[in-house]
Amino acid sequence: MKPISRRRALGIAGGAALAGVAGALSVAAPSGAATAWRNLGVVTANIGRDNLGQREAAIIAVRNALTMEGAADRPLVGWQEIGEGDGDEKEKGWINQHFGPNYQNLHLNNAGHRVPISAPTAYNVLAQRVTHVHPGKEGVSPNRVISEVLLAAADDPALQFAFVNTHFVAGAYNGREDPYEDWRRTMWGDHFRILRDTVIEHWRTRGYPVIWTGDVNRDPMPLLYPNKETRAFASGIDQIGWIEGTNGVQIQLRNTKVVPMNVDSHNARVAVLQLRRV
Secondary structure, eight states, X not given: OOOGGGSOOOOOOOSOBOOSOSOOOOOOOOOSSOOOOEEEEEEEEEOOSSOGGGHHHHXXXXXXXXXXXXXXXXXXXXXXXXXXXXXXXXXXXXXXXXXXXXXXXXXXXXXXXXXXXXXXXXXXXXXXXXXXXXXOBTTTBOOEEEEEEEEEETTEEEEEXXXXXXXXXXXXXXSOOOTTHHHHHHHHHHHHHIIXXXXXXXXXXXXXXXXXXXXXXXXXXXXXXTTTEEESOSSSSEEEEEXXXXXXXXXXXXXXXXXXXXXXXXXXXXXXXXXXEO
16 A cells, blocks of 8 residues: 555545436346356556556556457456546546547546546446545545446346446555544545445445445455455455345356556456346
8 A cells, every 4th residue: 555645636626526317217137047147357447656657558458458258348447546646637548549439438527537437338328427425635635536337238238237436545544644644544434434325325226236446545445245245356455346236137256367557556456257137
């Protein structure tokens, strides 16, 4: 874990922002035989601050994280630290360039711009939101938000799930004290509760399973749902997790991998999930 001093804090951006449809109706579980399992590669990728000359190569490495059966296996990516303290918008441009016509790059131009999502066009976007967590503190941390999207398989519209991405405040659990330790821990706790009780519950109460990615800045991070949540990785601050819903979509883990990005201590982490309807 890196302390906040290694990153340039941005100004405070307050308030919540919503994009697209605020919610969607739940889909009843389909009847009949289960569909075949399909692969879904999920990546969490923090584009860090130490070696800025490697940022484009890192984004390309994330784009090429998987080589499986074809277009349907293009990875679904949750990004962190996009444009956070770089003084330019090159990362945004590289994401648009390298995640091009086969992708929908979401939340790059709204309140979720530090934690955007790249969703392959094998999935249709049904709804998207950005949920505000806290306003940040000047010189300590930027504001924090959670970006969200509801997706449906283009070739099987009843296969629907929510995907959320976020970045927790740094320094709350790094083993070092600073004058803002209490504030960091309070904001971290608020973030955890909002992710679980406001964001994930918004989708779960509508029947959707939820897949989430993020830099959680705590290792180990407590489970959001001790009896229901699955994590792809047992340790580390770059995490991928999921909670099943009630709409008949099942999720299981096929395998994991790590993709070096050579920007700072963060590597991209990949979970190859499999989804089906039952």
